[in-house]
Amino acid sequence: MKVTDASEYHVRHHGEEVYFCSQGCMKKFVENPEAYSHVDSHDKPEQGFKDPVCGMDVNRDAEFHAQYQEETFYFCSQGCKTRFEAHPEDYLVADQLKDPVCGMTVTRDAQYKTEFRGKHYYFCCQRCHDRFVAEPEKYLSEASTEKGKHEGHCCHEKKTEKTHSCCGHHAASSTSSTSEVDKDAMYFCPMCPGMEQKGPGTCAKCGMALEPMVSPSATTTTEYTCPMHPEIVQDHPGSCPKCGMALEARSVEVKEDTSELDDMSRRFWFSTILAIPVFFSAMTAEFWPEMINQLVTPTIRQWIELLISAPVVWWGGKVLMQRGWQSIRSGHLNMFTLIAIGVSVAWGYSLVGVLFPGLFPQSVRNEWGLVPVYFEAAAVITALVLLGQVLELRARSQTNAAIKLLLGLAPKTARRVAEDGSEIDIPLEQVQVGDLLRVKPGEKIPVDGVVLEGESHVDESMVTGEPIPVEKREGDKLIGATINGTGSLLL
Numbered sequence: 001m002k003v004t005d006a007s008e009y010h011v012r013h014h015g016e017e018v019y020f021c022s023q024g025c026m027k028k029f030v031e032n033p034e035a036y037s038h039v040d041s042h043d044k045p046e047q048g049f050k051d052p053v054c055g056m057d058v059n060r061d062a063e064f065h066a067q068y069q070e071e072t073f074y075f076c077s078q079g080c081k082t083r084f085e086a087h088p089e090d091y092l093v094a095d096q097l098k099d100p101v102c103g104m105t106v107t108r109d110a111q112y113k114t115e116f117r118g119k120h121y122y123f124c125c126q127r128c129h130d131r132f133v134a135e136p137e138k139y140l141s142e143a144s145t146e147k148g149k150h151e152g153h154c155c156h157e158k159k160t161e162k163t164h165s166c167c168g169h170h171a172a173s174s175t176s177s178t179s180e181v182d183k184d185a186m187y188f189c190p191m192c193p194g195m196e197q198k199g200p201g202t203c204a205k206c207g208m209a210l211e212p213m214v215s216p217s218a219t220t221t222t223e224y225t226c227p228m229h230p231e232i233v234q235d236h237p238g239s240c241p242k243c244g245m246a247l248e249a250r251s252v253e254v255k256e257d258t259s260e261l262d263d264m265s266r267r268f269w270f271s272t273i274l275a276i277p278v279f280f281s282a283m284t285a286e287f288w289p290e291m292i293n294q295l296v297t298p299t300i301r302q303w304i305e306l307l308i309s310a311p312v313v314w315w316g317g318k319v320l321m322q323r324g325w326q327s328i329r330s331g332h333l334n335m336f337t338l339i340a341i342g343v344s345v346a347w348g349y350s351l352v353g354v355l356f357p358g359l360f361p362q363s364v365r366n367e368w369g370l371v372p373v374y375f376e377a378a379a380v381i382t383a384l385v386l387l388g389q390v391l392e393l394r395a396r397s398q399t400n401a402a403i404k405l406l407l408g409l410a411p412k413t414a415r416r417v418a419e420d421g422s423e424i425d426i427p428l429e430q431v432q433v434g435d436l437l438r439v440k441p442g443e444k445i446p447v448d449g450v451v452l453e454g455e456s457h458v459d460e461s462m463v464t465g466e467p468i469p470v471e472k473r474e475g476d477k478l479i480g481a482t483i484n485g486t487g488s489l490l491l
Contacts, residue, residue: 021245022227028246052091053080057239057246063422076238100139101128116140185212200260202323206334209260209393222412222427223252249427251412261393264319268386271316275379278305278312282376298368302354302375309375313347317382319389339385347378409462410481414446415439417490439489447480449491456487 009020013033020026051058052073064075068088075081084091100121112129113122116136123129132139187210189195189203201210224247226232226240238247281301284292292301314321324340327333353360353371360371413425417436431437431447439445445458457469460482469485472478478491 021243024227024248025245051076051080053084057244063418063424077236099124099128101132187212202326206332211396222249222429224249258397261390261397264386264389264393267316267319268383268390271312271379271383271386274308274312274316275376275383278309278379279376281305298370302370302373305373305375306351306354309347309379312379312382313343316386317343320382320385339381343378343381346374346381349373350375350378406481409444411444411446437491439484439491441484441486441488443484445478445480445482445484445489445491449478449480451476451478451489451491453490454488456489457485459483459485 007019007021009023009026010017011020011026011030012018013029018029020029053075058074058076060074062074062076064078064081066073066075066081066085068084073084075084100123102124112124112126113120114129114133115121116132121132123132186196186198187200189206189208189210191206191208192203195203195210197210200212202208203210222235224234224237226243226245226247228245229240229242232240232242232247234247237249239245240247281292282305285298285301296304320336321340321344323336324338327337350373353373357365357369357371365371410428412428414428414431414435415423415438416426416431417423417438423438428446436452437446437449441456451472451474453474455471455473458472458478459469460479461467463479463482472487472489478489
């Protein structure tokens with residue numbers, strides 16, 4: 001980022017005054033000035049220290065680098081290095097292979113491309129392609145200046161949009177991440193062992209909503225944002241495309257998927273609002289018939305109850321009917337079988353009584369010649385069962401929240417050991433099965449694992465309640481979020 005000598009953040013280095021845009025940049029420089037010695041205080045980093053694949057600023061200490069035509073190129077990740085080694089010429093040609101809308105480096109085999117005035121242009125995504133086709137002169141005139149590229153950057157159109165690690169694709173998201181339903185994951189019934197299926201649904205035996213087999217995820221995830229431009233948000237470290245400032249990590253809350261609870265709550269409140277007048281109408285006709293008959297005739301009252309109770313039973317209670325029918329088809333009769341049969345028979349009998357009262361003998365009819373109906377019973381039972389479902393789903397949601405709070409005690413990062421023995425801190429969500437992790441004295445153990453090397457005592461009181469630290473040797477199991485003692489462990 002360009003600054004002037006009027007900046008309040010500056011230090012003296014090798015007899016020269018160096019200026020910074022913020023306290024954070026100045027602090028990083030003071031801690032390790034050699035790492036930034038190639039950067040001129042009034043200019044941008046040298047071209048040789050930009051990742052040729054994604055354009056990220058890197059330095060000589062970068063772990064990933066490769067030789068090409070007697071020149072060393074540095075990369076932010078193994079993915080960028082691999083892509084460069086596969087087609088180096090694609091990343092070293094002229095601006096023709098730069099997305100003219102967002103400035104991202106692309107290749108000739110990019111999926112999105114177009115021709116304008118005899119020249120081919122390539123794009124990182126469909127959005128950039130469509131915006132260029134709509135106004136090509138605008139982006140070609142802006143491409144000559146860095147400002148133009150920043151204003152046209154496809155990641156800046158919405159403040160809540162994210163870019164994903166060096167792949168150039170974009171995905172809209174809310175300010176805090178929301179966990180999505182994985183339709184390919186395996187789900188199981190907590191009440192019926194052995195009941196498993198692919199994707200969400202209900203148990204064929206008891207009708208209970210299925211739970212995903214994966215463990216609840218942590219309550220937070222890591223994002224990287226620019227302190228000077230908060231609209232810049234991405235899921236990996238890097239530099240701000242507007243000012244070049246290093247992005248800072250932040251933790252954001254992961255929202256639990258509550259779509260089933262929200263849907264059931266909507267059905268409950270809708271059914272309750274309609275069931276109440278039907279209930280009072282039926283009770284008034286039962287205990288004070290003369291009073292209500294002065295307001296509305298018995299025939300019209302029955303028709304009103306029919307019309308109001310119909311959406312309660314057949315929309316609000318739709319999920320109950322589906323579970324009841326599923327239990328009948330599978331042969332596993334349960335609570336929903338009884339509810340579905342009882343409600344549907346009560347409402348169906350009442351419907352026939354209103355439409356065709358002549359089908360019933362005179363002994364069944366009341367003093368006004370009408371067949372007694374049970375619309376209020378069907379509506380109230382439906383509303384009460386939906387209330388039970390809402391309470392059950394809330395209880396399960398609170399249980400998941402308690403488990404996530406326990407997971408939140410785990411550290412947010414882990415120290416991964418590479419094959420060459422080097423160590424690097426990574427976000428906890430990037431830890432994979434089979435990774436080697438180093439835990440130093442006094443640190444929290446990031447995940448469950450097995451000791452491969454080292455000896456120590458681990459405080460497991462937060463899990464087991466045992467106040468005395470447990471000795472751990474090679475081959476012993478470790479529990480995530482517990483606290484390591486005085487020894488160093490490799491797990």
